[in-house]
Amino acid sequence: MKILAFGASNSSTSINRQLATFAAGQIAGADITILDLNDFEMPIYSIDREKLNGIPQLAHDFKNHVKEADRIIISFAEHNGGYSVAFKNVMDWMSRIEGDTWEGKSFFLMSTSPGARGGATVLGQATGRFGYMGGQVMASFSLPNFFESFDPKKGVIDANLKETFDKELSKFISA
Ligand SMILES: Cc1cc2nc3c(=O)[nH]c(=O)nc-3n(C[C@H](O)[C@H](O)[C@H](O)COP(=O)(O)O)c2cc1C
Numbered sequence: 001m002k003i004l005a006f007g008a009s010n011s012s013t014s015i016n017r018q019l020a021t022f023a024a025g026q027i028a029g030a031d032i033t034i035l036d037l038n039d040f041e042m043p044i045y046s047i048d049r050e051k052l053n054g055i056p057q058l059a060h061d062f063k064n065h066v067k068e069a070d071r072i073i074i075s076f077a078e079h080n081g082g083y084s085v086a087f088k089n090v091m092d093w094m095s096r097i098e099g100d101t102w103e104g105k106s107f108f109l110m111s112t113s114p115g116a117r118g119g120a121t122v123l124g125q126a127t128g129r130f131g132y133m134g135g136q137v138m139a140s141f142s143l144p145n146f147f148e149s150f151d152p153k154k155g156v157i158d159a160n161l162k163e164t165f166d167k168e169l170s171k172f173i174s175a
Helices: 015-025 047-053 057-068 085-094 120-133 159-174
Strands: 002-008 031-035 071-076 106-112 136-143
Touching: 002 015, 002 057, 015 031, 015 071, 015 106, 031 057, 057 085, 071 120, 106 120, 106 159, 120 136, 136 159
Parallel strands: 002 031, 002 071, 071 106, 106 136
Antiparallel strands: none
């Protein structure tokens, strides 16, 4: 199973990349590709730029990663209650390429933040929206209080949260 995973953040120390990478690593025998959104930095989307120069090659490259994956794991950084600009820009450019943005792929959508809500607001946006953009949301999970709930070596360390995470991961794998 080819798994594509990334944190929807451009932070070099992204806690969401850590969570997405951890989740992918829990899937036995998976062929895992982890993306860094910094490798897909493009001009801010504008209709004028698109008319003038077309869609950047990096948007096509990102879309090809989506096409090649069997399943996709994203963990969203929450910025002012919404997507990070870095993710939104990649998604906006990609959505201008013909066809469904998310290519009918199955998703495990997550979020985490240092705070008590764990990015639940942005996760709600994504779970409510991906189905309208050609994605199938199979499972979702929000991890609150990242620095207390997650250990870089052990992963999710809070027992209750780990139980929920495992249940959601199973739904994703068996979907
Ligand atoms: C511009 C900005 C806005 C933020 N807004 C929120 C927010 O609305 N909710 C939240 O829980 N955390 C918010 N945070 C804190 C992020 O959750 C925190 O920076 C987290 O590390 C982001 O994930 P990342 O490390 O994967 O980039 C914000 C951070 C920044 C820089």
